[in-house]
Amino acid sequence: MTADRMPEKPTLDGIDRKWAGAWESQGTYSFDRSATRDQVFSIDTPPPTVSGSLHVGHVFSYTHTDCIARYQRMNGKKVFYPMGWDDNGLPTERRVQNYFGVRCDPSLPYDPNFTPPAEPGKDQIPVSRRNFVELCEQLTIEDEKAFEDLWRRLGVSVDWKMTYQTIDAKARAISQRAFLRNLGRNEAYQTEAPTLWDVTFRTAVAQAELEDRERPGAYHRIGFKKPDGTPLYIETTRPELIPAVVALVANPEDDRYQLLFGTTVTSPIFGVEVPVVAHHLADPEKGSGIAMICTFGDVTDVTWWRELQLPTRPIIGWDGRILSEIPSWIETENGKAAYAALAGLTAHSAKEKIAELLRESGDLVGELKQITHPVKFFEKGDKPLEIVTTRQWYIRNGGRDQDLREKLVDRGRNITWHPDHMKVRYQNWVEGLNGDWLISRQRFFGVPIPVWYALDGEGNPIWDQVLTPKDEVLPIDPSTDVPTGYEEAQRGKPNGFIGDPDVMDTWATSSLTPQIAGGWSVDEDLWKRVFPFDVRPQAHEIIRTWLFSTVVRAHFEEDCLPWKHAAISGWILDPDRKKMSKSKGNVVTPLDLLDEHGSDGVRYWAASGRPGTDTAFDVGQMKIGRRLATKILNASKFTLMQGSAPASAISNPLDKALLAALAEVVDESTKAFEQFNYTKALEVAETFFWAFCDDHLEIVKDRAYGLQGDADSASAKATLNVALVVLLKLFAPFLPFVTEEVWSWFKDGSIHTSSWPTSSELRGGDAGLNQITAEVISQLRKVKSEAKVSMKAEISKAVITAPSDVISQIKLVAADLRAAGRVITEFEYAEGASPISIEIELAPTSD
RNA sequence: GGUCGAUUGGCGCAGUUGGUUAGCGCGCUUCCUUGACAUGGAAGAGGUCACAGGUUCGAGUCCUGUAUCGACCACCA
Numbered sequence: 059m060t061a062d063r064m065p066e067k068p069t070l071d072g073i074d075r076k077w078a079g080a081w082e083s084q085g086t087y088s089f090d091r092s093a094t095r096d097q098v099f100s101i102d103t104p105p106p107t108v109s110g111s112l113h114v115g116h117v118f119s120y121t122h123t124d125c126i127a128r129y130q131r132m133n134g135k136k137v138f139y140p141m142g143w144d145d146n147g148l149p150t151e152r153r154v155q156n157y158f159g160v161r162c163d164p165s166l167p168y169d170p171n172f173t174p175p176a177e178p179g180k181d182q183i184p185v186s187r188r189n190f191v192e193l194c195e196q197l198t199i200e201d202e203k204a205f206e207d208l209w210r211r212l213g214v215s216v217d218w219k220m221t222y223q224t225i226d227a228k229a230r231a232i233s234q235r236a237f238l239r240n241l242g243r244n245e246a247y248q249t250e251a252p253t254l255w256d257v258t259f260r261t262a263v264a265q266a267e268l269e270d271r272e273r274p275g276a277y278h279r280i281g282f283k284k285p286d287g288t289p290l291y292i293e294t295t296r297p298e299l300i301p302a303v304v305a306l307v308a309n310p311e312d313d314r315y316q317l318l319f320g321t322t323v324t325s326p327i328f329g330v331e332v333p334v335v336a337h338h339l340a341d342p343e344k345g346s347g348i349a350m351i352c353t354f355g356d357v358t359d360v361t362w363w364r365e366l367q368l369p370t371r372p373i374i375g376w377d378g379r380i381l382s383e384i385p386s387w388i389e390t391e392n393g394k395a396a397y398a399a400l401a402g403l404t405a406h407s408a409k410e411k412i413a414e415l416l417r418e419s420g421d422l423v424g425e426l427k428q429i430t431h432p433v434k435f436f437e438k439g440d441k442p443l444e445i446v447t448t449r450q451w452y453i454r455n456g457g458r459d460q461d462l463r464e465k466l467v468d469r470g471r472n473i474t475w476h477p478d479h480m481k482v483r484y485q486n487w488v489e490g491l492n493g494d495w496l497i498s499r500q501r502f503f504g505v506p507i508p509v510w511y512a513l514d515g516e517g518n519p520i521w522d523q524v525l526t527p528k529d530e531v532l533p534i535d536p537s538t539d540v541p542t543g544y545e546e547a548q549r550g551k552p553n554g555f556i557g558d559p560d561v562m563d564t565w566a567t568s569s570l571t572p573q574i575a576g577g578w579s580v581d582e583d584l585w586k587r588v589f590p591f592d593v594r595p596q597a598h599e600i601i602r603t604w605l606f607s608t609v610v611r612a613h614f615e616e617d618c619l620p621w622k623h624a625a626i627s628g629w630i631l632d633p634d635r636k637k638m639s640k641s642k643g644n645v646v647t648p649l650d651l652l653d654e655h656g657s658d659g660v661r662y663w664a665a666s667g668r669p670g671t672d673t674a675f676d677v678g679q680m681k682i683g684r685r686l687a688t689k690i691l692n693a694s695k696f697t698l699m700q701g702s703a704p705a706s707a708i709s710n711p712l713d714k715a716l717l718a719a720l721a722e723v724v725d726e727s728t729k730a731f732e733q734f735n736y737t738k739a740l741e742v743a744e745t746f747f748w749a750f751c752d753d754h755l756e757i758v759k760d761r762a763y764g765l766q767g768d769a770d771s772a773s774a775k776a777t778l779n780v781a782l783v784v785l786l787k788l789f790a791p792f793l794p795f796v797t798e799e800v801w802s803w804f805k806d807g808s809i810h811t812s813s814w815p816t817s818s819e820l821r822g823g824d825a826g827l828n829q830i831t832a833e834v835i836s837q838l839r840k841v842k843s844e845a846k847v848s849m850k851a852e853i854s855k856a857v858i859t860a861p862s863d864v865i866s867q868i869k870l871v872a873a874d875l876r877a878a879g880r881v882i883t884e885f886e887y888a889e890g891a892s893p894i895s896i897e898i899e900l901a902p903t904s905d
Numbered sequence: 906g907g908u909c910g911a912u913u914g915g916c917g918c919a920g921u922u923g924g925u926u927a928g929c930g931c932g933c934u935u936c937c938u939u940g941a942c943a944u945g946g947a948a949g950a951g952g953u954c955a956c957a958g959g960u961u962c963g964a965g966u967c968c969u970g971u972a973u974c975g976a977c978c979a980c981c982a
Contacts, residue, residue: 270979292982293982294982295981296982341982349982350982479910483908483976483978485908486909486977486979599977602977666918668918676917678932679931682930682931685945688942688945689941689945692942694941696942738919738921741919745929751941756946839948843935843948844948844949848936848937849939849947
């Protein structure tokens with residue numbers, strides 16, 4: 059072992075870029091696709107949303123995965139570690155609109171010569187869907203470059219030849235193919251039904267995309283008229299929906315309303331007669347115990363409407379405003395006039411207006427009771443969701459089918475979760491589903507739903523006459539492509555066809571990341587080498603979306619789990635223990651961090667966050683990581699400066715003891731990695747390493763210098779060499795840059811493709827001796843520290859008291875201990891009880 | 906409302922199947938201008954493990970309850 063490439067003055071400066079470049083040019087992380095499935099470790103990498111900004115959270119969780127990947131690679135696996143970009147979906151649309159100053163109008167024809175203005179203008183330019191998608195692709199490429207640069211700099215060991223975009227042609231084809239196969243097996247279907255609707259984006263949203271937000275509201279106490287003319291009071295937070303009322307409902311057990319069930323009452327102002335009905339979901343404790351059912355105010359209304367078979371009286375349009383046409387069920391002149399006053403208003407304004415009208419008519423009584431209550435929002439939206447009736451596509455997910463639900467819950471049980479308790483989130487979610495997965499979105503930048511509908515003689519769609527494309531023409535866009543047997547001229551014409559205008563939910567495509575990355579249906583050779591994947595790393599807040607939907611798709615298509623393990627990472631919290639978020643302005647730019655602390659330093663911090671545990675953003679940890687990297691550099695330099703000796707020269711008991719202790723560390727680290735516990739793996743290596751530097755390096759210095767003879771010197775050198783190689787390998791998954799730097803001083807090839815250490819070659823010594831040695835040296839130091847003298851002060855006499863077996867062990871390493879402690883006489887021994895105690899006389903100083 | 910997790914020295918965290926004086930890092934105190942490293946090294950102070958019960962020869966480590974924090978799910982007239 060020679061280290062002639064070792065620099066005079068080792069430094070961390072510049073090693074990040076140096077090695078990132080070298081790994082790329084040498085293809086260090088290339089996937090070997092000749093490997094068979096059992097030789098492969100495959101990772102279903104989360105494709106980050108590229109329209110978002112780079113975030114320390116990304117650095118955090120991707121480092122975790124990378125540590126696992128690097129361990130597996132060194133442990134002999136061919137690591138399949140692709141990278142994808144999630145550029146499909148609403149966030150990209152919004153960015154493109156603002157960036158280029160355009161908006162998508164699907165009714166426009168494609169303009170191949172369109173170029174966006176240099177500066178976005180005041181008014182957005184309408185463009186065709188295809189033009190819009192092209193702009194999305196153009197912009198996301200820039201974003202993806204920035205992400206890739208960050209990952210390379212961070213040392214994420216993906217194979218950059220294998221990247222995909224969730225909007226690229228391959229992903230679109232796979233997404234459409236999977237959908238069509240779901241359709242063919244009746245796992246996908248369309249239906250017209252009340253749907254949660256975002257009025258800003260004018261699209262349906264799925265249950266998985268909902269979130270509750272606390273909003274102020276007010277109970278309005280409003281009188282309906284009983285047949286005898288006396289009022290029946292209900293309380294509602296949505297008086298603007300009174301024109302949409304179809305019934306009043308109370309609990310069948312509620313004594314107050316027994317006599318009213320089966321009778322009718324009349325709505326105030328609008329004079330519409332509605333029945334009073336009973337249903338167990340009505341809560342006697344809420345409001346006045348009797349509620350109005352409207353079509354539709356909330357999801358409970360939908361349940362009542364469905365189960366009680368009530369009529370449909372929608373008054374809210376897709377834009378969230380009160381429909382302008384006066385509904386047929388409002389027959390009185392007063393009612394029509396009142397409705398006209400509301401028509402066209404937003405729900406918010408209509409609420410104020412109708413409150414005025416009701417106050418004037420005397421039907422609104424008492425003070426408004428202000429409350430805050432949770433309201434459903436689209437997670438990306440900023441207005442409350444409405445419920446409107448629309449035709450949508452669904453994929454079955456157990457929300458309406460107990461049998462399927464149980465099968466999917468069972469799938470979740472068979473995933474090995476890290477940490478284990480995350481499986482409960484999956485179960486909670488699947489067991490709480492109340493409908494199938496709504497996958498159609500009334501948006502543009504996404505994978506089009508690949509179907510057309512035949513039109514009847516009057517040009518109306520025949521919904522159950524779905525026209526599907528042949529597999530080999532995928533991907534298609536039904537707004538520009540033509541179904542077999544038709545011509546473009548027949549689009550929209552009687553007896554012609556019409557394309558489905560919608561796109562699929564972004565999760566309908568990202569639920570197929572194993573298929574997209576693994577080459578399902580396009581590269582079957584690759585597919586059989588990587589699927590099912592070994593691990594899905596991801597964040598816990600998307601268990602209900604990404605993780606669950608991926609399980610659903612694999613269940614249908616492959617009848618198995620998409621992966622064996624789910625490694626769930628936590629969140630980054632700012633120092634106040636609040637979740638870090640962009641809106642709070644506390645986000646730190648990852649590249650700045652890497653510049654300041656080095657990639658290894660930042661990775662060290664990330665690796666200290668345990669799987670599934672939220673972790674504070676802490677530059678202190680990064681500094682410690684950088685200090686560790688510096689220490690590795692210096693300790694390695696020192697070790698290599700001692701020169702080399704063959705491993706056969708290892709004969710000294712202390713040397714063998716050190717390696718025996720190291721063997722235990724190797725075993726612990728390996729075991730931890732096998733359990734995805736990278737934090738523990740780092741911790742055991744780090745603890746040993748500092749002890750190695752502080753004790754062993756100090757203790758064997760004299761011996762390595764040859765002061766105790768050639769044989770002992772060679773033993774010391776050989777031991778240091780072996781230990782160094784093992785330690786560098788143990789750190790390599792965490793600190794890939796500094797370990798590679800040191801490796802390059804004395805080894806050929808990359809440490810990252812070298813083999814993971816095994817403990818068997820290190821065994822043979824007595825690890826306990828290492829411990830005893832450390833205790834004795836610590837005692838010698840303590841005396842000097844308490845005497846406030848230098849560590850090189852000489853000791854003229856030392857009497858060691860310990861049990862006899864310990865004494866005999868100490869005798870084995872006495873020469874090293876005396877040299878390290880500068881004890882100028884032989885030790886004296888006295889038999890005694892544990893622990894070891896030492897009495898010392900310091901040699902007089904000659905000052 | 907249901908569920909899951911957390912509660913250990915000033916701060917951030919470990920504590921594996923219950924077993925001698927509860928560990929680590931940061932910070933703090935004192936000391937060492939040692940020839941790999943001052944982006945260093947040595948020694949030291951500081952917790953009885955949220956609270957109340959229980960099981961046990963023995964509990965931070967198992968059980969029950971309470972409190973606080975967080976998350977997920979649900980409710981949302």
